[in-house]
Amino acid sequence: MRLSFTAGLVLLSCAIAALPAHASDIPKAQAQLAAGPEVKLVEPRLHLAKSEVASRPRVALTFDACMGAVDERILSTLLKERIPATVFVTARWLRKNPQTVAIFLANPDLFEIENHGENHIPAIDVVVPVYGIPSAGSPEAVSREVGKGAEAVIAAGFSAPRWFRGATAKYDATSIDEIRKMGYRVAGYSLNGDDGSLLGAGAAEKRIAAAKDGDVVISHINQPTHAAGQGVANAILKLKARGVEFVRLADVETIGDNDTTAQRPGLF
Numbered sequence: 566m567r568l569s570f571t572a573g574l575v576l577l578s579c580a581i582a583a584l585p586a587h588a589s590d591i592p593k594a595q596a597q598l599a600a601g602p603e604v605k606l607v608e609p610r611l612h613l614a615k616s617e618v619a620s621r622p623r624v625a626l627t628f629d630a631c632m633g634a635v636d637e638r639i640l641s642t643l644l645k646e647r648i649p650a651t652v653f654v655t656a657r658w659l660r661k662n663p664q665t666v667a668i669f670l671a672n673p674d675l676f677e678i679e680n681h682g683e684n685h686i687p688a689i690d691v692v693v694p695v696y697g698i699p700s701a702g703s704p705e706a707v708s709r710e711v712g713k714g715a716e717a718v719i720a721a722g723f724s725a726p727r728w729f730r731g732a733t734a735k736y737d738a739t740s741i742d743e744i745r746k747m748g749y750r751v752a753g754y755s756l757n758g759d760d761g762s763l764l765g766a767g768a769a770e771k772r773i774a775a776a777k778d779g780d781v782v783i784s785h786i787n788q789p790t791h792a793a794g795q796g797v798a799n800a801i802l803k804l805k806a807r808g809v810e811f812v813r814l815a816d817v818e819t820i821g822d823n824d825t826t827a828q829r830p831g832l833f
């Protein structure tokens with residue numbers, strides 16, 4: 566039994582390592598198998614409270630800036646159309662992109678900057694690879710990833726972050742609890758817009774343009790050479806033409822599963 570599980574794990578690890586970091590269509594059972602029988606990984610969902618106006622669906626665009634550069638196709642669309650968005654940045658990305666940081670700082674009405682960690686390490690407190698990326702592996706390492714990420718956001722001149730989204734968007738229950746106790750909500754999503762920026766332009770456009778009232782869209786703003794970014798930019802224009810109200814996570818009531826946003830005494 567142990568042997569067959571290990572063999573299966575090796576095969577599965579090879580298979581999922583090639584998949585995008587934020588793919589949500591991987592069955593949860595596979596994620597659990599990859600984590601081992603004792604560790605249950607979750608990929609929390611997050612929704613917005615519904616719009617009160619039926620003709621004006623409400624959507625939150627959230628972007629991850631994991632590492633690398635900035636996708637000008639998306640950034641210029643947001644700026645030109647004056648569309649608000651929530652951007653999750655790592656300390657690493659902040660260091661490498663001072664010009665974009667200056668643009669974010671100059672447009673506080675558009676950009677809510679939140680915490681994507683220090684070094685883009687999955688915020689999971691046990692040792693387990695996720696899509697081939699090693700996890701933080703201990704509560705101390707999760708604390709460092711979250712805490713140093715928040716410090717970098719503040720040091721760059723932004724408001725103290727209230728939200729955290731870890732690399733790969735996967736967690737275990739105890740790491741969610743730890744992050745909540747540090748004072749942050751954990752940002753899931755409801756619509757995977759670009760499969761870790763690996764979708765084709767047309768597919769990304771189609772997915773995001775189909776966003777419904779209450780959706781929290783995740784996509785990437787740090788991959789200027791990938792085709793997906795053009796699709797993301799096109800979809801933003803389509804949503805605007807549809808009359809969508811764009812909101813940031815700070816501006817609306819949100820509902821997350823896996824205890825990621827629920828109000829509890831002493832927690833934000």
Ligand SMILES: [Zn+2]
Nearest residue numbers: 629631732733
């Ligand atoms: Zn990321």
